[in-house]
Amino acid sequence: MKIAVVGTGYVGLVTAVCLAHWGHTVTCVESNSQKLSLLKSGQSPIFEKDVEKFMWLYADRLVYTDSCREACVDAQVVFICVGTPEREDGYANLKHVFKAAEQVADNVSSDCVCVVKSTVPIGTNRKLERLFSSKVRNGCTVEVASNPEFLSQGTAVYDFLFGPRVVIGVASTRSEEVLKNVYANYTGPIIVTDRQTAEMIKYASNNFLALKISYINEIANLCERVGADVETVSLGMGMDSRIGKQFLRAGIGYGGSCFPKDTKALHWLAKYHDYEIKTVKAAIEVNENQKMLLFKKAHRYYQNLEGLTVAVLGVTFKPDTDDLRDAPSLQNIALLLEAGAHVRVWDPSGYDSLKILFPHSLDCCDTIPEAISNAELCMIMTEWKQIREFAPAEYAKHMKAPVVIDGRNCYSPESVKNAGIVYDSIGRPRILPIVEPASAESTQTTLVCRSFPAVLSVSTDHSHLY
């Protein structure tokens, strides 16, 4: 089939290369000139496994352009994959979606189906249909269908091709047939429903996953207070198939381009319909607090962060992506800088976007040892494989004061026990190298680290946290 894809970000480009993999001819429209020139030169503007390989493998079926006319003129199907960031009030900003739809309306020259892959609030597909009925001039019919995307960054190509379901929201059997042809090579189940229900499936799914993350993070916070281990709690819960083990990893909260904005958008939508969605409201609040947890924990060790060298390992919102949108690291880095700390970061996905956000104020390092060298504190923000494989004893070797606060539970307590570091993770008992209680009644513990030049006094009273 001849397909146009408008917007080649994480969703659009993955959609395009996967549709090309299934044999379709795809023309991609991208308005960002930098991204477009990369695409034209065969390079992927996003850091996503297999995307560049597919671009190269199916180069004869993939075209990149900034001209909506070139893409839409004879397309049977047009996918809208542009961003829907949050507005200041929390609702989804639909300006890119409506602009893309107008461009499609101006340029189609035969009947086609416009498929909305962007995550849009319930009712948007209907509004777009009205836009097409009023704008398309040359007697063509543009039907609007919803086809929300469920891929995860880091495994996006696999998720697109082999995801557990495809959801199609349609208002006619013609749209249903067209979309079934698009997905003819997909072997999983296809749920066909109306457009509002399809739009809701996407929001309900993302919000449920965000809830699950916030729930386990609250359990983790409680584990720290009662001396339980959240990793084992998650294991024990996740083995129950009614619960499932995914999205039960405690940490410093969700980030990225979807959960933060989609929770706020659903909360806003509910309010608009005179309903308060309390569970989602709580998930948002919990996440906002959780994102600050490492910065708060840093004050367990240093009352004043001014002049301190702090290593931040990982800045992306999760591993295997270069996406920094709403990453918990960003707020922590900003607070560290504000407190006068000297921040050295390491992330394997590159620093272009980070340097735009924090010009001249960060040391961007090529290796983990370089980042932690002489640091007095290390914060792990993203569970990159390179960090999980970095031996805990190396922190003691390189750091001035080996205090490691791990926001992603990268290490098992066993692997850290004899590493000679202070290891403070999420929802698990803290591990100290040598502990000498000052006195039986005291809440002050004297901690002597092998490579500490001095003695560090650590309060075991956690009430000042959270």
Ligand SMILES: NC(=O)c1ccc[n+]([C@@H]2O[C@H](COP(=O)([O-])OP(=O)(O)OC[C@H]3O[C@@H](n4cnc5c(N)ncnc54)[C@H](O)[C@@H]3O)[C@@H](O)[C@H]2O)c1
């Ligand atoms: N990123 C994810 O993991 C993910 C997963 C599922 C769903 N979604 C949803 O998919 C949508 C897209 O997300 P994304 O992460 O791919 O966004 P993105 O910001 O990475 O990509 C959007 C792209 O569209 C381009 N664009 C904007 N307006 C355009 C126009 N008029 N013509 C041509 N190009 C245009 C932008 O330059 C950008 O490259 C969002 O609604 C998002 O919520 C995202």
